[in-house]
Amino acid sequence: MTVKANGFLQGCLPEELKKVLRSVASELGDVIDDMDSIQVVPLKGAMTNEVYQINWPLNDKRDLFRKVLVRIYGEGVDLFFNRDDEVQTFECISKHGQGPRLLGRFSDGRVEEFIHARTLSAADLRDPDVSALIASKLREFHNLEMPGPKNVLLWNRIRNWLKEARSLCILKDAKEFRLDALEEEICVLEEELTRDDQAIGFCHNDLQYGNIMMDEETRSITIIDYEYASYNPVAYDIANHFCEMAANYHTETPHILDYGAYPGLEERKRFVRNYLSSGGDQPNDTEINQLVDDVEKYTLVNHLLWTLWGIISSYVNDIDFDYKEYARQRFHQYWLRKPALLGSGRVCSEEIKTDEEARPNKAAI
Secondary structure: OOOOHHHHHOOOOOHHHHHHHHHHHHHOOOOOOOHHHOEEEEEOOOOOOEEEEEEEEEOOEEEEEEEEEEEEOOOOHHHOOOHHHHHHHHHHHHHOOOOOOEEEEEOOEEEEEOOOOEEOOOHHHHOHHHHHHHHHHHHHHHOOOOOOOOOOOHHHHHHHHHHHHHHHOOHHHHHHOOHHHHHHHHHHHHHHHOOOOOOEEEEOOOOOHHHEEEOOOOOOEEEOOOOOOEEEEHHHHHHHHHHHOOEOOOOOOOOOEOHHHOOOHHHHHHHHHHHHHOOOOOOOHHHHHHHHHHHHHHHHHHHHHHHHHHHHHHHHOOOOOOHHHHHHHHHHHHHHHHHHHOOOOOOOOOOOOOOOOOOOOOOOO
């Protein structure tokens, strides 16, 4: 049985999910007498899964509602990560007090605790105060002790996704995205970026604004959605966050990226300084510049990885999002930035060009 969005919107909750919701309600001390009393609110911005807020009236207070979150797994997501591993990660992070609780599971999704906080917007990422909170929380997240080996997953993941893309693509797409040449690109990046002294941490790997929530009263940050989480270089995770500043998934064209919004040098330095100082020590300029340099180079790996994600998703996921055009923009940005970032000398200690040629805007894309 597959739960689809149109079934939700028509109020046709499948029996399996109804059973899970009744069980969750019981564990929370509630009783759902009438399934027709349940409210279903689609939440926009998700591109891997479909996400809904589910409300039911409290027992004797018809004007008060219990809220939970229902996540419907997207089509083909098993090509990107192992769902059982992701659920284990979810439960472990929850035990660390870092995210919502897992309340129930069904064949095509799960029920999660509803976090009473505001999901950030694209503009929030540019707010210096909010950005400082994110930097501090990200450092805390990176320091989580998770079960299993602490090996870097990045290079195996990107090669696996390349293999999947090759198996799915028609010849036209394979040529457009140069899939036959990407293994060589991956090898160059791995050789250039791998160092024994780089910091490795438990990384989120998808730190877009929709995966960050903030309690308006306490100003506490919660990072959610751990499908892609794994051990990786922390520079890669920060690079992912910077790349996501070019995106706004709540527009009429959510797939369009605006690299004119990519953070400038001082903004990147400020984030890195806040990240490093959140541990209690004050970093020196050399430490800050080194991490800024590393982060900027890891944007290249981000561009390639999410290019492959977009290609694969265009074949297997029916969420209303132009995955292939998204992939084209990430691919274009990779080739645009590679000469500067892998050229001779230090690249990021000086301001990177921000003119239209170096960092195209929406119209240019």
